[in-house]
Amino acid sequence: MIKNKIKSVFFILLVWTIFIPNSISALENQDLPLYSESFILLDAQSGQTIYEKNSQVQMPPASITKIATAIYAIEKGHLEDIVTVSENARNVDGTRVYLEVDEQVPLIKLIQGLVINSGNDAGVAIAEHLSGTIDEFIIDFNSYLKEEIGVQHTIFKNPHGLYDPEHMTTAEDMAKITRYAMKNETFMEIFQTSELAWDGQTWDTTIVNHHEMVRDKEYEGISGGKNGFVQESGFTLVTTANREKISLIAVTLNAMSHCLIMGSKILKLNWLWQMNILKIT
Template structure:
């Protein structure tokens, strides 16, 4: 187990984080975003780095498909073969040109959903998993509230075509994306730039609609989803990673595709130029002046401005609090007192020992039985 004193950790972090850094601008935007609503968060810690009308309900358009995809991945079998219905075949908007009666795997439909924004794929997924798009939307809303804690989201279909009550917020979409990005299959599909597609009536190469992944490469972009209907304007979700700093940017109701991408670049530039992400590793041990020892039982992620100077302390009830020079608590987490950890490990060891003893007894009885049977056979 890696043991690190609290003082040593804090000195190390302060030295690293206060090294001279040249910024191209201060930690505030010099230009207003053109999107009506936007948010930038650290995907690991969940910290909001920037927001504009982030809790205002807006029309999402096709970024709805992020929620559809993660619901399908976690609630379906990716190897299932889905039979495409006439209703899926005839849905309006962007499609992957599925044919009625065509057999397509659930995973392939999710690929068509996210990479080419296939509305027909969305309907086929919904009908396969829940019987109808309406039932699917109902179940998906419950899933989002339970697993992610969305508060201002109500989806009425799986694809994002306009409906008056089909709404979300930039804040909810950032959290939905944050949750989805924890899933390996979702990350793989979400980050796919191009994919060969062979269908009954359409053989092509799908190209991701997100320009920062193809036409205007931006350092670190790992995935994204575009959206547009007249009522929503241009919507955009983007994920990015530089070293171990993961960002999620959401922009809603931009007046044009160019404006949405420009706003996203501004958000990501702002995040990477002004903030740093840090992690304290599970198993680190902290010692107080009173002689108590505490252990971190899970990884701790937090985000801070480049100029922040860290201070930390362990409270009397075992909370590790990390604050900046203004005494603002950046993050706090409950630690486990080392004696509790020892008792827990001893209890686990005791349980293992008991199981081992039971195992030996069973083996001994079995061997005894085998010897007696062999003895009787020998006498016969």
């Protein structure tokens, strides 16, 4: 089915990179139609841009914001800390892990709920724990992103990505943030988790990663991912993958869906790969 084909774009690009000589220059010379307003494909090891479209244009990121919140919390917090959930966190809009007021939760568990189940309530609880208030957190958070990661065009107004007209980033900055975060083992362990048992005060369940390629074992080599959506941002997505010595980061902003469509030439390459004309051993 065409849906399955277009979801495989990450591995299409991996095949292109591995098997076609001068692949980076070849991609740069292609006019590939992208059904996403902004896109970047980055070599995670060198930081080199392989392909991009409007990657320095500021756009709302939705829940991929949580990648930045997670690495900030891991580096600046103490993972064994016990966090007391506030009413403010309990009542946040959007996707939640159903925290209750005064619930006691380890910081590491909140980060897991933030990334895997995209819990906005976990994001607020983390922010308040680290800085006391959301306003103070935003000051600390943006300083960290600029001074320690080196982003140039990002300003975050909350820890979760719910829409704010001033909450903006670029595909390039999100790739930089992800590349930085990938160096942290704790982050990567959470980032690639497909599902996790969740034992909450009032919510016992198994949380499942919202990124389909992370939770679907069909996509060998996927090393992590985070998706997002609010009406104002469209669909946003960060995906990382490894094949042999290749490590890639892809970021899309304001896409039509979480499936990235790269055009007939790439789909043809995917077909050749699926027919075992091209093989990765």
